[in-house]
Amino acid sequence: MTFLTGWGRTAPTPATLVAPRTVAELAALVAGSPPRGLIARGLGRAYGDAAQNAGGLVADLTRLEPRWSLDPATGVVTASGGTSLHDLMTGLVPKGWFVPVTPGTRHVTVGGAVAADVHGKNHHLDSSFGAHLRSLTLLTADGTTRVLTPSDEAFWATVGGMGLTGVVVEASFGCVPIETSRVAVEVTRTRDLDHTLEVMAATDDGHRYTVAWVDLLTRGARMGRGVLTRGDHARRDEIPHAGDPLAFAPAARVAAPPWAPDGLLNQVTVRAFNQAWYAKARERRVIQDIAPFFHPLDFMEGWNRMYGSRGFVQYQFAVPFGAEGTLRRVVSRLSAEGVVSFVPVLKRFGPGTPGMLSFPLPGWTLALDIPAGLPGLARLLRVFDTWVAEAGGRLYLAKDARMRAELLPVMYPRLAEWARIRRRLDPEGVFRSDLARRLGL
Amino acid sequence: MKNALGSVDTVLLLGGRSEIGLATAELLVRAGARTVVLATRPTPVTASRPAGADGPAAGAADREGGGDAHHNGPVGRLARLGAEVHEIDFDAAHPETHAKVIDTAVRLAGDLDVVIAAFGVLGDQAAYEDDPVSAAESMAVNLGGHVSAGLSVARRLREQGHGTLVVLSSVAGVRVRRANFVYGAAKAGLDGFAQGLGDALHGSGARVMVVRPGFVRGRMTKGLPAAPMATTPAEVAVAIVQGLRDGSPVVWVPRGLRLVFTAMRVLPRTLWRRLPR
Ligand SMILES: Cc1cc2nc3c(=O)[nH]c(=O)nc-3n(C[C@H](O)[C@H](O)[C@H](O)COP(=O)(O)OP(=O)(O)OC[C@H]3O[C@@H](n4cnc5c(N)ncnc54)[C@H](O)[C@@H]3O)c2cc1C
Numbered sequence: 001m002t003f004l005t006g007w008g009r010t011a012p013t014p015a016t017l018v019a020p021r022t023v024a025e026l027a028a029l030v031a032g033s034p035p036r037g038l039i040a041r042g043l044g045r046a047y048g049d050a051a052q053n054a055g056g057l058v059a060d061l062t063r064l065e066p067r068w069s070l071d072p073a074t075g076v077v078t079a080s081g082g083t084s085l086h087d088l089m090t091g092l093v094p095k096g097w098f099v100p101v102t103p104g105t106r107h108v109t110v111g112g113a114v115a116a117d118v119h120g121k122n123h124h125l126d127s128s129f130g131a132h133l134r135s136l137t138l139l140t141a142d143g144t145t146r147v148l149t150p151s152d153e154a155f156w157a158t159v160g161g162m163g164l165t166g167v168v169v170e171a172s173f174g175c176v177p178i179e180t181s182r183v184a185v186e187v188t189r190t191r192d193l194d195h196t197l198e199v200m201a202a203t204d205d206g207h208r209y210t211v212a213w214v215d216l217l218t219r220g221a222r223m224g225r226g227v228l229t230r231g232d233h234a235r236r237d238e239i240p241h242a243g244d245p246l247a248f249a250p251a252a253r254v255a256a257p258p259w260a261p262d263g264l265l266n267q268v269t270v271r272a273f274n275q276a277w278y279a280k281a282r283e284r285r286v287i288q289d290i291a292p293f294f295h296p297l298d299f300m301e302g303w304n305r306m307y308g309s310r311g312f313v314q315y316q317f318a319v320p321f322g323a324e325g326t327l328r329r330v331v332s333r334l335s336a337e338g339v340v341s342f343v344p345v346l347k348r349f350g351p352g353t354p355g356m357l358s359f360p361l362p363g364w365t366l367a368l369d370i371p372a373g374l375p376g377l378a379r380l381l382r383v384f385d386t387w388v389a390e391a392g393g394r395l396y397l398a399k400d401a402r403m404r405a406e407l408l409p410v411m412y413p414r415l416a417e418w419a420r421i422r423r424r425l426d427p428e429g430v431f432r433s434d435l436a437r438r439l440g441l
Numbered sequence: 442m443k444n445a446l447g448s449v450d451t452v453l454l455l456g457g458r459s460e461i462g463l464a465t466a467e468l469l470v471r472a473g474a475r476t477v478v479l480a481t482r483p484t485p486v487t488a489s490r491p492a493g494a495d496g497p498a499a500g501a502a503d504r505e506g507g508g509d510a511h512h513n514g515p516v517g518r519l520a521r522l523g524a525e526v527h528e529i530d531f532d533a534a535h536p537e538t539h540a541k542v543i544d545t546a547v548r549l550a551g552d553l554d555v556v557i558a559a560f561g562v563l564g565d566q567a568a569y570e571d572d573p574v575s576a577a578e579s580m581a582v583n584l585g586g587h588v589s590a591g592l593s594v595a596r597r598l599r600e601q602g603h604g605t606l607v608v609l610s611s612v613a614g615v616r617v618r619r620a621n622f623v624y625g626a627a628k629a630g631l632d633g634f635a636q637g638l639g640d641a642l643h644g645s646g647a648r649v650m651v652v653r654p655g656f657v658r659g660r661m662t663k664g665l666p667a668a669p670m671a672t673t674p675a676e677v678a679v680a681i682v683q684g685l686r687d688g689s690p691v692v693w694v695p696r697g698l699r700l701v702f703t704a705m706r707v708l709p710r711t712l713w714r715r716l717p718r
Contacts, residue, residue: 001602003646010445014602014646036600048445054552054646055602313445378446378472401445404473406523437552438442438450440475 004058007304008047009311010372010401013054013434019063023139023169026059030167030430031143037432040167042109043084046116047314048401049434050162056432061111064169070097075175076134081111081168086250093248093290097175098233100132104345106250106295111168116398117160117358119365121209121231121294123349128360129173130159130353137170141426145169150354157421160355162397164431164441165422180245182234183209183293185286189278193224193331197324197364200228200348208232209293212346215274216334216368217267224331226346227281231293239287250291253301262308265371270340307371313401315381316367318349318360319393326391327364330384334368337380341368356418359396367399378402397435405440442554443603447686448473449554453546455531455590456560457481460659461609463515464678465557470524472682476550477524479516480531480542482560533560533586534578543593555685556594557607558587561627563661569623576623583627588634591649595638598647605648607681608635612655612693615702619714639690650684652677654694670695 001014020026030038036056043062044051052058061082068079068088075097079088085099086106092098101113101120108118114136119128126132136148138158148155158165186207190196196212204210207230214226236245297303304312319326334341345367352360370377385407388395394411395403409415419441435441443449452469454462457479466477519526527549531542546553561583569576591606598604613621614628632651639649654677656668677694684692693699705713 001644001646008445011443012646013442014644036602049442054442055600311445372445378448381446382473402448403444405450405475434442438444 002058004041004044004052005311006044006046006048006051006401008313008372008401009304009307010313011049011052011434013049013052015053015056015058017058017060019060021063022065023145026064026167026169027139027143027145029057029059030139030141033428033430037430039431039433040081040111040115040163042082042112042115043107045103045105045108045112047399049438050116050398051112052434053432054434054437059167061109061167070095070175075177076172077175078170078172079110080170081109081114083110084108085110085113089290090248092175093178093181094244094246096178096246098178098290100126100174100176101129102294104295105298106291107298110171111163114159114168114171115161115163116396117353117355117360118398119347119349119360121211121347123347123360124204124210125208125350127351128353128355128358130156130355130358132173133159134172134174136168136172138166139169140166141428141430153421154425156354157356157418157425159353160358160397161418161422162357162435162441163433164436165425166431176233178233178246179236180234180239181248181290182239182245182287183231183290184234184238185229185231185288185293187281187284187286188228188230189281189283190226190228192222193226193328196224196226196228196346197327200346203230204348206230210348213277214331214344214346214366215278216331216341216344217271217274217338219335223335224328225278227278229293231288234287248290250289250295251299253299255301256303256305258305260306260308262310262373263371264306264308265340265342267338267340270342273342307369308373310371310373312369312371313377313381314367314369314399315384316365316396316399317384317388317393318363318365318396319388319391320361320363323363323391323393326387326393327366329387330366333380333384337376339368339370339374339377339380341370344368356414356421357397357412359394359398361394363393365396367396397439400435403439405438408439408441442552444473449685450474451476451478451550451552451554453478453480453550453553453556453594455480455542455556455558455594456533457528457531458515459557459559459609460661460674461654461657461677461681462557462559463519464674465559465607465681466515466519467522468678468682469555470519470522474554475524476527477519478527478529478546478550480529480546482532483530531560531590533582533590536585536589539586539589540593540596542590543597547597552601553594553597553604555605555607556598557609557681558590558594559607559609560586561609563621563624566621566623579623580627583624584630584634587631591634591638595642595647595649599642599645602646604646605650605685606635606638607650607652607685610635610651610653612653612698612702615653616705616713618716648688648690650681650690650692652681652684652692652694653698654680655698670698670701
């Protein structure tokens with residue numbers, strides 16, 4: 001038995017961790033109808049309990065027939081489900097290609113990216129990972145594999161389906177041609193939340209990648225002031241001539257201390273950080289490498305330990321355009337209560353995919369990391385859940401670790417349709433996770 | 442499943458009429474629990490001393506009284522808070538049925554996140570001394586019933602890899618007193634059993650939490666003079682929920698009793714014997 005948690009390090013449960021090397025081996029495990037079921041696990045970057053399975057089997061996919069290939073003519077990559085985006089980038093970038101979508105960390109697998117239908121800073125223009133998929137090879141509950149394309153409903157039950165329709169053993173998706181491995185970045189400060197929303201709405205579409213950091217500890221007139229970062233893959237003529245324009249060599253990772261005192265991230269330290277961060281962000285244009293622009297947190301190995309022994313939860317919700325009032329209410333309540341959240345991130349979403357449980361919808365999304373031990377947190381977030389649901393919004397299942405099951409069908413109106421397809425693919429419920437049990441999925 | 446902030450989905454209450462158990466279930470439902478299974482003694486043999494309920498006198502009114510009482514009773518209250526409530530039969534005095542009771546609960550609720558073992562009878566020491574058979578019977582409920590039920594629960598929790606069994610022990614078992622030594626001896630045995638079971642489950646993901654309340658004002662103790670540091674079922678429930686959140690192995694209610702009993706344990710026997718009640 002191995003105790004597993006998600007990235008937030010809350011609610012550990014034991015499971016039998018298996019690491020099949022071949023699809024046949026994995027198929028035999030699945031077909032054996034394990035009594036407590038099986039769930040695929042990639043690099044464990046989901047914050048909550050999506051890749052845990054108390055008392056059951058958890059299949060580590062990172063060693064399953066690892067391989068990937070690129071068709072240089074079309075830019076289509078075909079990769080095994082356990083391939084990490086880090087490995088892909090290491091291979092692709094020097095060849096002049098970039099993954100279509102990357103989350104805030106490179107240390108996720110292709111299977112994990114499909115299962116959560118991950119989004120990146122380019123969602124407003126390029127939608128989420130699922131939108132770029134050409135086909136999936138899914139190992140289903142009967143132990144057979146099938147190739148799915150976007151014309152299959154099982155495909156869209158799998159994209160965003162949190163591993164509950166089967167195991168993605170392979171995926172093909174289109175990549176983006178790049179001239180350099182650098183990003184031309186513009187940094188802008190905003191005065192308050194309304195200003196942040198206004199500038200994003202007005203200028204987002206001019207840049208492939210955009211994101212705003214918002215200061216939640218500032219109250220009053222400056223509440224929700226932010227630092228807006230907008231970037232595009234740099235052209236060859238925008239970068240210095242010396243050196244390889246397509247070099248990809250992320251800095252060696254430093255390790256976070258093995259333990260951090262509880263309460264290290266408190267109002268005082270985070271306020272000081274926010275102040276410094278905001279002050280440092282003068283209007284400027286800079287050329288950055290891929291890693292610091294897309295994955296600033298990857299620089300520190302195990303940074304999730306900084307939140308102390310109780311771990312932390314990420315609260316990420318999306319609300320449709322027109323529901324800015326809900327966003328404002330959440331932000332003002334957070335700032336009024338002085339809730340400590342390290343680096344809250346605001347994004348403007350474009351069109352979603354047909355994934356039935358996909359998270360992104362056209363509108364706004366805010367993501368917050370909050371220490372799980374914060375008094376009154378459960379109640380506060382429950383209030384937010386209701387506001388979000390009322391506004392026609394939803395929470396992100398890849399980040400969730402605490403929402404109430406009742407709200408799920410409200411937030412995901414296509415849940416019943418998903419459940420029907422899932423039952424057809426997996427009538428006995430072989431694919432099961434703690435998330436699935438907690439939310440009655 | 443327990444979530445990241447400690448709230449749970451399912452609750453099984455063994456001793457479905459226990460005031461402490463119901464108060465705890467209510468708090469857990471308020472914090473998000475969706476399903477409650479009340480395992481209750483079917484039809485009390487005598488109205489005065491039903492085993493399987495925490496209290497002697499009060500007992501079965503909720504289920505006996507037909508629809509209305511049912512609706513206004515604990516089932517109705519939990520349902521109004523949004524929980525799906527099931528009632529199943531459970532007789533602490535019939536250990537051979539306990540494994541099946543747990544299976545039934547699992548069928549209804551799925552994984553058991555919190556199981557509260559809150560059944561027991563207080564009884565009257567003088568009556569026990571007059572009627573040794575009744576004393577043995579109360580022992581069978583207060584200790585024997587917990588052993589069979591607790592082991593059945595533990596087997597399930599171990600399979601699940603998660604879940605907490607909350608065992609309602611008592612300070613009466615920490616050091617047994619002359620005034621209620623039949624009851625106290627059962628609690629002493631129960632307390633030891635629960636600790637051992639907790640050790641047995643160590644590393645399985647499942648846990649046992651031992652709760653040691655002092656004198657609890659409620660149905661069970663109606664008519665008895667309150668002891669110092671008396672509490673209420675509601676206070677015990679709050680302490681239980683807090684303990685679940687913190688993952689405490691032992692909860693004293695009120696907390697100060699822990700110190701008092703550290704002292705009591707070493708009090709010379711000649712003095713201990715003479716303590717009032
Ligand atoms: C620092 C950080 C930043 C992040 N930023 C973003 C972001 O910007 N945008 C975003 O969308 N997400 C973001 N995430 C979340 C992350 O992208 C997702 O949780 C992703 O699913 C993690 O992939 P993984 O390989 O680690 O999967 P795991 O965490 O191991 O598993 C997540 C889910 O995927 C399923 N799964 C994994 N592999 C397979 C497979 N082969 N077949 C079927 N199902 C599978 C699991 O069963 C589980 O349900 C971030 C996470 C971190 C830690």
